[in-house]
Amino acid sequence: xxxRKKKRLKKKTxxxxxxxxxxFFKDKDANIIxxxxxxxxxxxxxxxxxxxxxxxxxxxxxxTEDIGFILTDSEKEAAFLENNFIQQHQPKFNxxxxxDKSFPYLKLTLKDPWPGIYLTRKVEPxxxxxxxxxxxxxxxRKTIHLVSKFFHIRTCREKIxxxxxxxxxxxxxxxxxxxxxxxxxxxxxxxxxxxxxxxxEGKVARLSxxxxxxxxxAADRQEYEQAAxxxxxxxxxxxxxxxxxxxxxxxxxxxxxxxxxxxxxYALYALLMRGGKVRKSEDVYIKNGKDLNREKLLFDxxxxxxxxxxxxxGKILLPFAPYHMQDLSQKISLQAAKKVxxxxxxxxxxxxxxxxxxxxxxxxxxxRNQEFQPLAEIQKILNLETLPIRIEGxxxxxxxxxxxxxxxxVFEYGCxxxxxxxxxxxxxxxxxxxxASLQEVVRRRYSRLLxxxxxxxxxxxxxxxxxxxxxxxxxxxxxxxKDLPIVSLAKKKETLFLSTKKQGxxxxxxxxxxxxxxxxxxxxxxxAISYHRLRRKNKSFSSLLDGIPGxxxxxxxxxxxxYRSLARIKKAPSEELAxxxxxxxxxxxxxxxxxxx
Numbered sequence: 001x002x003x004r005k006k007k008r009l010k011k012k013t014x015x016x017x018x019x020x021x022x023x024f025f026k027d028k029d030a031n032i033i034x035x036x037x038x039x040x041x042x043x044x045x046x047x048x049x050x051x052x053x054x055x056x057x058x059x060x061x062x063x064t065e066d067i068g069f070i071l072t073d074s075e076k077e078a079a080f081l082e083n084n085f086i087q088q089h090q091p092k093f094n095x096x097x098x099x100d101k102s103f104p105y106l107k108l109t110l111k112d113p114w115p116g117i118y119l120t121r122k123v124e125p126x127x128x129x130x131x132x133x134x135x136x137x138x139x140x141r142k143t144i145h146l147v148s149k150f151f152h153i154r155t156c157r158e159k160i161x162x163x164x165x166x167x168x169x170x171x172x173x174x175x176x177x178x179x180x181x182x183x184x185x186x187x188x189x190x191x192x193x194x195x196x197x198x199x200x201e202g203k204v205a206r207l208s209x210x211x212x213x214x215x216x217x218a219a220d221r222q223e224y225e226q227a228a229x230x231x232x233x234x235x236x237x238x239x240x241x242x243x244x245x246x247x248x249x250x251x252x253x254x255x256x257x258x259x260x261x262x263x264x265x266y267a268l269y270a271l272l273m274r275g276g277k278v279r280k281s282e283d284v285y286i287k288n289g290k291d292l293n294r295e296k297l298l299f300d301x302x303x304x305x306x307x308x309x310x311x312x313x314g315k316i317l318l319p320f321a322p323y324h325m326q327d328l329s330q331k332i333s334l335q336a337a338k339k340v341x342x343x344x345x346x347x348x349x350x351x352x353x354x355x356x357x358x359x360x361x362x363x364x365x366x367x368r369n370q371e372f373q374p375l376a377e378i379q380k381i382l383n384l385e386t387l388p389i390r391i392e393g394x395x396x397x398x399x400x401x402x403x404x405x406x407x408x409x410v411f412e413y414g415c416x417x418x419x420x421x422x423x424x425x426x427x428x429x430x431x432x433x434x435x436a437s438l439q440e441v442v443r444r445r446y447s448r449l450l451x452x453x454x455x456x457x458x459x460x461x462x463x464x465x466x467x468x469x470x471x472x473x474x475x476x477x478x479x480x481x482k483d484l485p486i487v488s489l490a491k492k493k494e495t496l497f498l499s500t501k502k503q504g505x506x507x508x509x510x511x512x513x514x515x516x517x518x519x520x521x522x523x524x525x526x527x528a529i530s531y532h533r534l535r536r537k538n539k540s541f542s543s544l545l546d547g548i549p550g551x552x553x554x555x556x557x558x559x560x561x562x563y564r565s566l567a568r569i570k571k572a573p574s575e576e577l578a579x580x581x582x583x584x585x586x587x588x589x590x591x592x593x594x595x596x597x
Contacts, residue, residue, distance in 0.1 A: 005065075008415070008519075010049045012067060015367040016042040020075045022082045024091070026066040028418035034060050034093040035085050037078040041069050060093050065418060070271075070281050071360045073352075079103075079135055081278060088279035103133030104140040108153075108197060114179045114186075115193050116154045117147050123251060123276060131200040143200075145175075146233055151196040152177035152184075251276040254315035256350075257302075258357030260365045261294060267368065268301050269361035271353070274313070283361070285368045299323040303331060312336035318344050319354050371413050377513035378459070381505070382498065384485055388459035389413060391516075392445075393524035394472070395463040396426070396437040404429060406441030407528035410457075414516045416523055423527075435471045438462060443475040450479060460486040461520050466504075469497045489521045555581045 016023075018040045025034040038044030045067060048057055072078045083103060086094050107120045111127040119140055123130045134140035147153050148170070158164065158180045167178035177184040177192065215230035256278075258269040266286040271278045284301055299322040306312055312335060321344050322328055333340045345351040372387065379387050391411045396404065404426035410417045424444060429436045442462070449456060462472045469488035476484055488497045494514065495504035507514040558580050559569060569577070577586035 006049060006061070009061075009064065009067060010046070013042060013045045013049075015370045016045060016069060017071065017363055018042045019071055020073070020078045021069050021071045022078050022085060023067060023069040024085070024089075025060055025064040025093075026068065027063045028065045030066070030419070032085075032089045032091050033063055034091050035082055035089065037075065037082040039075045041071075045069075056093065066415065071356070071363055073356060076135060080133060084277040084279045103135055104137045105130045105132035105134070106140060106143060106147075106200065108193070108200065110193075114154065114160045114189060116156065117144055117196070118155065119144060125251060129197060129200075142232065147196050147199065148175040149229075150233065151192045151199070153192060153196050154179060156180075252315070253313035254317060255313055256317045256353045256357045257319065258354065258359065258361035259294065259298060259319050260358065260361040262365055262369070264292075265365060265369055266292070266294075266297060267361045267365035268298070268305075269357050269364055270305070271357050271360075272313075274311070281360070283364045285364065293323070295321065295323040299328055302328060306332050306335050312338075312340060314338060314340055316340060316342045317350055317354050317357075318342060319358050320344060368413075374414060374512035374516045377511065378516065381496075381507065381513060382459070382485065382487065383500075384459065386458055388485070390455075390457045391459045391461055391520050392457040393461045393463070393520040394438060394441055394445075395521070395524040395528040396434050396441065397525075397528040404437050405528060406437060407524050408441070408445055409520060409524045409527055411516070411520050411523075414519075416519075421527060434464070435467050438464070438468050439471040439475045442472045443479065446476065446479050446481060446484075450481075456481070456484060458485065460484060461517060461524075462486070462488045463491070463521050463525055464488050465490045465495070466497050466502060469499070473499065487517075489517055491521070494518070555585070 020037075020039050021041050022035060022037050023041055023045050024032045024036075027033050036044065048061060052058075070081060072081055080103065086096075087102075102121050104119050104121055105123060107118045108129040108131070109115045109118070110129055120130075132140065134143065144155060148155055152175070154170075154176050156168070156170070156176075158168075160180050161182075162180055164180050167176070167181050167183060170176035171178040171183065177189060179186075179189050211230045211233045215227050215234065218224070218227035218230060252273055253275065254273050256271040256273065258271075260267045260269075268284040268286075270282045272280040272282070274280075282305075284305065286297070286301070298318070298320070302316075302322065312332065314336075316332070322342075325342055329340060329342045332342075343350065345354055375387050375389065378384070382388075389412060393409045393411070394406065396406045406424035406426060408422040408424070410420040422445070424441045426437045426440060428440050442460075446456070460472065460476075462468045465488060469486065472486055472488070473482075476482060476486065486499075489495070490497065490504070493506060494509070495506055496514075496517070497504050559577075562580065574583075574586050580586075
């Protein structure tokens with residue numbers, strides 16, 4: 001991992017909260033490659049940048065281009081969310097939790113005439129009541145034991161009525177009321193089931209008080225084993241009351257939105273729950289600079305959000321009522337081709353879900369505002385109408401006019417977007433003319449964007465001085481893009497050239513805006529140099545193979561793709577080479593290489 005990237009990623013974690021949640025590392029294509037959970041997101045992620053010999057950590061950081069997170073209310077909630085996200089995204093560096101095995105639930109089979117309670121890892125719409133999930137799994141087994149002990153609900157699959165004449169050992173241990181042998185009336189058993197259900201639903205305040213008194217009484221009598229049993233019941237009551245918000249045993253499909261605003265900056269955050277599990281999140285950041293009507297803004301952003309979604313749930317939870325909520329519901333329902341209900345919950349689990357989404361929106365807003373500080377500085381220095389969120393950088397490279405190439409790099413929010421980088425082989429310029437080569441690359445880039453009707457950048461940066469700037473500006477004028485903001489940055493004195501300041505502008509070396517522009521310029525230079533070296537290497541490789549009978553350009557390309565260097569070809573078995581280019585050509589190549597060494 002290069003020092004510059006490591007420094008950028010480490011700095012990004014400065015804005016992460018010291019709160020529980022999950023974090024994810026993303027590669028250059030925005031694919032999630034690793035997911036983890038943490039009690040403190042900031043401390044856990046910073047630990048990845050400490051010196052270590054862990055090969056897995058080095059491998060993760062080598063491929064990482066961005067780091068994100070989702071805030072939760074507890075470490076336990078983070079464990080459940082981590083499980084959901086790993087199953088959904090299947091990250092390459094996560095070895096655990098990739099299968100469909102989930103946390104355990106308790107299943108109360110209410111449709112059975114004599115309901116039982118069982119441990120399961122799958123929630124199904126079968127009429128049973130499900131409770132959980134539980135972590136650790138031992139907690140689920142302990143809860144079943146307590147339900148059996150205090151409510152005498154069966155845990156067996158015995159057929160009722162059946163052939164059994166006497167109850168099993170569970171009855172003798174006082175863990176079952178033996179409905180299989182009619183030792184309990186059906187009405188009494190059903191009453192036990194109702195009480196057990198109240199217990200599992202967390203309506204346990206009175207039961208907890210009773211258990212506390214009994215535990216204290218048993219301890220006073222020095223009946224410590226009995227006191228421990230009441231202690232276990234109290235702990236289970238507390239555990240059951242801590243219901244996970246991000247998992248629903250009702251298998252709900254819904255989107256939960258949070259909203260935050262601060263001085264003309266707005267953030268919309270969505271938790272997407274499908275099949276009762278939050279498996280995805282999305283956020284939208286809006287910088288307007290004006291205090292807009294938040295109800296109208298929420299209306300507009302939700303319309304835009306669902307125009308881009310193919311999977312729209314039947315329920316949407318919002319933190320406040322948007323502008324014309326009924327009209328919004330109708331528009332989204334039309335888009336989804338089904339009825340979509342929009343709710344603003346005031347209490348209960350849904351309100352807690354919305355509150356969690358709001359806290360994530362607040363963190364996103366705070367984080368983005370910190371990221372935008374250097375971009376705001378660039379906007380002010382260059383007197384730009386809009387914030388330069390997307391910056392495209394150009395450079396060219398050649399050796400004495402040979403193998404001239406150009407590079408394009410793209411930065412968004414001050415971060416490289418490597419999947420959007422482009423390489424250019426110079427076609428119209430002969431000899432070492434960097435100014436003309438740059439003009440060709442800029443013309444090719446923006447003529448294509450115009451042709452394909454794609455969005456233009458907020459700012460263009462070229463490597464060089466006034467000559468390079470004027471050359472690029474001419475290419476833009478010829479395309480009718482004279483108003484597209486463009487600057488150049490010369491490396492010697494880090495002078496910034498603008499069309500309005502022909503003498504150039506030297507910013508303070510500590511300027512955060514200058515550092516962003518330097519990163520774009522240096523990355524464009526690096527990308528151009530690496531492409532140029534590759535082309536020189538390929539040309540050298542190809543020229544050494546010239547003159548060998550039966551070895552044309554196609555077979556040269558095949559050799560280059562497989563071996564990458566002459567040294568590797570020299571070590572390759574002749575039988576392996578013969579399969580690609582034929583025995584005669586293989587023999588000739590190996591002879592030529594041997595004579596040349």
